[in-house]
Amino acid sequence: xxxxxxIAEDIDSIGLGLSTILEKFHNAEIVHAKYCDEAILKIRKAxxxxxxxxxxxxxxxxxxxxxxxxxxxxxxxxxxxxxxxxGLKIIAYSIEERGYKIRYLLEELDIDxxxxxxxxxxxxxxxxxxxxxxxxxxxxxxxFNHILQPASLLEIEEYDIQLIKYLSQGLxxxxxxxxxxxxxKSAKSISSIEKRINRLKLxxxxxxxxxxxxxxxxxxxx
Amino acid sequence: xxxxxPFLCLVLSVLLFSCTGNNSxxxxxxxxxxxxxxxxxxxxxxxxxxxxxxxxxxxxxxQSSNATxxxxxxxxxxxxxIAVSDxxxxxxxxxxFLKMAPMTEKxxxxxxxxxxxxxxxxxxxxxxxxxxxxxxxxxxVFEKEHDSLKIGYNLVKMAQIQQIxxxxxxxxxxxxxxxxxxxxxxxxxxxxxxxxxxxxIAYTGLKDYNQAIKYYSxxxxxxxxxxxxxxxxxxxxxxxxxxxxxxxxxxxxxxxxATDIVKKDTLxxxxxxxxxxxxxxxxxxxxxxxxxxxxxxxxxxxxxKKGMVYSYLNLADFYASKNPALTADxxxxxxxxxxxxxxIDRRLQALQLLATYxxxxxxxxxxxxxxxxxxxxxxxxxxxxxxxxxxxxxxxxSLAKEVSQAKERIRNxxxxxxxxxxxxxxxxxxxxxxxxxxxxxxxxxxxxxYRTEIRIAKKLHDELANDVFNTMTFAEIRDLATPGNKEIxxxxxxxxxxxxxxxxxxxxxxxxxxxxxxNLKEMLSGYGSDAINIIIKExxxxxxxxxxxxxxxxxxxxxxxxxxxxxxxxKASVVLISFKKVDKKIQINYSDNGVxxxxxxxxxxxxxxxxxxxxxxxxxxxxxxxxxxxxxKVNFAFNC
Numbered sequence: 026x027x028x029x030x031x032i033a034e035d036i037d038s039i040g041l042g043l044s045t046i047l048e049k050f051h052n053a054e055i056v057h058a059k060y061c062d063e064a065i066l067k068i069r070k071a072x073x074x075x076x077x078x079x080x081x082x083x084x085x086x087x088x089x090x091x092x093x094x095x096x097x098x099x100x101x102x103x104x105x106x107x108x109x110x111x112g113l114k115i116i117a118y119s120i121e122e123r124g125y126k127i128r129y130l131l132e133e134l135d136i137d138x139x140x141x142x143x144x145x146x147x148x149x150x151x152x153x154x155x156x157x158x159x160x161x162x163x164x165x166x167x168x169f170n171h172i173l174q175p176a177s178l179l180e181i182e183e184y185d186i187q188l189i190k191y192l193s194q195g196l197x198x199x200x201x202x203x204x205x206x207x208x209x210k211s212a213k214s215i216s217s218i219e220k221r222i223n224r225l226k227l228x229x230x231x232x233x234x235x236x237x238x239x240x241x242x243x244x245x246x247x
Numbered sequence: 248x249x250x251x252x253p254f255l256c257l258v259l260s261v262l263l264f265s266c267t268g269n270n271s272x273x274x275x276x277x278x279x280x281x282x283x284x285x286x287x288x289x290x291x292x293x294x295x296x297x298x299x300x301x302x303x304x305x306x307x308x309x310q311s312s313n314a315t316x317x318x319x320x321x322x323x324x325x326x327x328x329i330a331v332s333d334x335x336x337x338x339x340x341x342x343x344f345l346k347m348a349p350m351t352e353k354x355x356x357x358x359x360x361x362x363x364x365x366x367x368x369x370x371x372x373x374x375x376x377x378x379x380x381x382x383x384x385x386x387x388v389f390e391k392e393h394d395s396l397k398i399g400y401n402l403v404k405m406a407q408i409q410q411i412x413x414x415x416x417x418x419x420x421x422x423x424x425x426x427x428x429x430x431x432x433x434x435x436x437x438x439x440x441x442x443x444x445x446x447x448i449a450y451t452g453l454k455d456y457n458q459a460i461k462y463y464s465x466x467x468x469x470x471x472x473x474x475x476x477x478x479x480x481x482x483x484x485x486x487x488x489x490x491x492x493x494x495x496x497x498x499x500x501x502x503x504x505a506t507d508i509v510k511k512d513t514l515x516x517x518x519x520x521x522x523x524x525x526x527x528x529x530x531x532x533x534x535x536x537x538x539x540x541x542x543x544x545x546x547x548x549x550x551x552k553k554g555m556v557y558s559y560l561n562l563a564d565f566y567a568s569k570n571p572a573l574t575a576d577x578x579x580x581x582x583x584x585x586x587x588x589x590x591i592d593r594r595l596q597a598l599q600l601l602a603t604y605x606x607x608x609x610x611x612x613x614x615x616x617x618x619x620x621x622x623x624x625x626x627x628x629x630x631x632x633x634x635x636x637x638x639x640x641x642x643x644x645s646l647a648k649e650v651s652q653a654k655e656r657i658r659n660x661x662x663x664x665x666x667x668x669x670x671x672x673x674x675x676x677x678x679x680x681x682x683x684x685x686x687x688x689x690x691x692x693x694x695x696x697y698r699t700e701i702r703i704a705k706k707l708h709d710e711l712a713n714d715v716f717n718t719m720t721f722a723e724i725r726d727l728a729t730p731g732n733k734e735i736x737x738x739x740x741x742x743x744x745x746x747x748x749x750x751x752x753x754x755x756x757x758x759x760x761x762x763x764x765x766n767l768k769e770m771l772s773g774y775g776s777d778a779i780n781i782i783i784k785e786x787x788x789x790x791x792x793x794x795x796x797x798x799x800x801x802x803x804x805x806x807x808x809x810x811x812x813x814x815x816x817x818k819a820s821v822v823l824i825s826f827k828k829v830d831k832k833i834q835i836n837y838s839d840n841g842v843x844x845x846x847x848x849x850x851x852x853x854x855x856x857x858x859x860x861x862x863x864x865x866x867x868x869x870x871x872x873x874x875x876x877x878x879x880k881v882n883f884a885f886n887c
Contacts, residue, residue: 120748125766126758143741144744172769178771178772179775179781180784181784185784240821244821244823244838245836
């Protein structure tokens with residue numbers, strides 16, 4: 026198990042809660058840092074003393090106070106750590122919810138775990154430590170499982186709008202196919218147009234084509 | 248009739264050396280002086296006979312010790328050379344000196360001076376036309392020096408020559424000009440006096456006796472020389488005589504005749520006696536003979552030929568009705584003497600008398616002479632007028648040129664000023680506008696911030712405070728030792744936590760860099776659910792990297808607010824957000840199929856005022872669908 030753990034957290038109670046739980050499950054030396062600058066100094070000193078840390082648990086947001094800081098946030102601390110001790114395991118422990126941010130931390134900055142601060146999160150930290158220690162795999166709070174895939178939006182094109190317009194003008198699929206062919210549009214076959222219409226029904230929550238036109242009309246598309 | 252200029256001889260000597268004023272203090276033998284000395288020596292060698300040259304050289308070496316300044320020394324040497332030269336070769340020397348002028352330190356003053364000396368020389372030789380030309384040239388050069396005293400002097404001399412040729416109207420113009428220049432100078436009193444006296448002569452010649460008397464009186468007033476005053480009085484009395492105001496003329500001549508100063512000056516006395524005699528004769532046709540004879544006696548004694556001509560003519564006049572033979576005799580004498588001294592007018596007068604009272608042959612001669620004199624005088628008059636006019640034209644031209652140049656300079660200056668003023672005002676307006684714009688932006692930002700704060704405070708109050716209060720009440724009245732109650736408490740707290748997260752999320756900072764689109768898409772998709780489909784059209788069709796950060800933030804916030812609004816109030820199931828770039832404009836259309844906002848303007852204001860403000864802060868335009876029964880439609884656009 027990890028022998029020497031650094032907790033970078035500016036709110037005392039959270040840091041204290043964490044160390045209580047860690048001490049309960051692990052027999053490790055736990056060091057606290059309330060500023061990112063302090064944290065990186067401690068990491069560098071430990072390296073010099075040849076007793077390096079083997080895990081960093083850090084918050085992402087640190088409240089600014091009167092002290093001038095060179096590393097204002099957890100993200101900066103992580104970048105600095107990657108420079109001074111690339112192999113150090115890092116767990117980000119934060120209330121950050123923005124998917125792209127979390128993806129950035131895991132993929133670009135290569136942190137080992139992201140644990141979201143929530144009701145059950147102190148237990149989650151233990152699970153994260155276990156995961157990264159035993160399997161070497163990354164850990165992510167379950168509620169964010171979906172965000173590892175980039176946002177999946179329902180996207181349409183001008184082509185779709187055109188399609189709906191033709192439908193509203195009373196054209197049947199065969200005729201629409203002909204029009205598109207003369208216009209050189211991509212979906213030329215009847216089946217591909219039918220697929221499109223089905224997808225649009227899904228997107229616009231329409232139960233049949235008539236319903237689709239009605240909704241499109243409400244939205245001001247036709 | 249005899250008209251006199253009593254001042255000119257006095258004046259000349261003063262003038263000769265007035266332009267040799269010492270305004271340089273250099274004692275060095277400058278290179279130009281060396282050049283001039285060489286030139287002078289050459290001149291001496293070329294022109295003077297050996298015996299005279301020695302004298303001159305001696306004189307020159309003596310002078311150069313106290314006259315080392317080039318300009319001054321040249322003048323001295325010049326006079327030394329002239330003094331011993333043959334009068335006929337003097338003009339040649341002047342021309343040599345004229346060539347030296349550019350070597351001296353005062354080229355114009357020197358040139359003008361020599362030209363004037365040439366004029367004086369020609370005048371002394373009675374080459375009046377030539378003299379007039381030189382005076383005119385000299386005057387033109389003095390004009391370059393702006394030496395008004397000398398310009399005035401030259402003009403007076405020119406007027407004098409014009410009067411010699413009876414060109415009185417020409418001389419009147421020249422004198423008027425001369426006075427303009429002379430009055431600019433402080434040392435010109437004597438010349439002014441002379442000019443005014445000559446104006447009197449000119450008007451007498453033009454038979455404008457009132458004017459003549461006016462100018463004579465003026466001249467008399469500023470003259471302090473007693474005999475000059477008497478001569479002027481004589482001239483005034485002559486005007487009265489010509490006007491046939493015999494009593495006034497006789498009274499004045501009588502007074503003059505009895506004056507001591509006049510009595511001492513015999514020629515003047517003769518003149519006054521003659522004039523008094525003829526006045527008396529003109530008045531009664533019989534008296535005055537003794538006075539005229541007295542005058543003739545004095546004049547004959549003094550060999551005053553000019554005066555004698557007058558006396559002969561007057562006596563011839565006197566005897567005309569009494570003794571025609573005597574008249575013819577006097578006329579004969581007058582004619583001979585007038586011919587001798589070249590007094591053409593008197594000769595004509597004599598011829599006229601001879602033709603009437605003597606031989607009829609004279610009639611022919613009279614007309615021949617009269618015609619040729621008239622013709623000659625007319626030609627001279629035209630010549631003078633043309634020369635004066637040409638100079639004047641030249642002067643006017645250069646003056647007009649100066650004026651037009653000055654005008655152009657002023658115009659350029661004005662244009663320059665206007666331009667500079669315009670540029671400055673544009674800059675000032677620009678900066679003021681920018682400052683104002685900045686201030687407005689700042690204000691807008693502050694208002695935005697203030698509104699955001701209010702919104703957050705409201706949210707904290709409406710959404711959070713109630714829940715926290717309920718949870719507190721729950722914790723107070725329930726036994727938390729019971730596992731069920733503890734679970735409820737924790738659930739409630741978790742809800743509250745999630746609410747704070749939402750508030751935070753809505754006001755979080757926005758990444759405007761490369762990950763802006765990811766963030767935006769994520770935000771948009773975040774409002775989608777099983778019940779609500781968020782459909783995006785061609786969001787990738789816009790190059791978000793080239794859009795200003797502030798505008799990107801506005802797009803994010805506006806869409807977020809529209810979606811928050813949608814989720815809360817609209818009951819919509821489908822939302823379509825389409826993006827489009829037309830020319831330089833980004834157009835974003837939002838539409839949903841919810842209940843819309845109804846026609847309540849107040850409601851719309853509350854719900855979407857913020858959206859409107861944000862769009863306006865980036866100079867964008869926003870329109871709400873005018874038929875709001877079916878869902879909400881918002882279009883906004885801005886320049887990228």
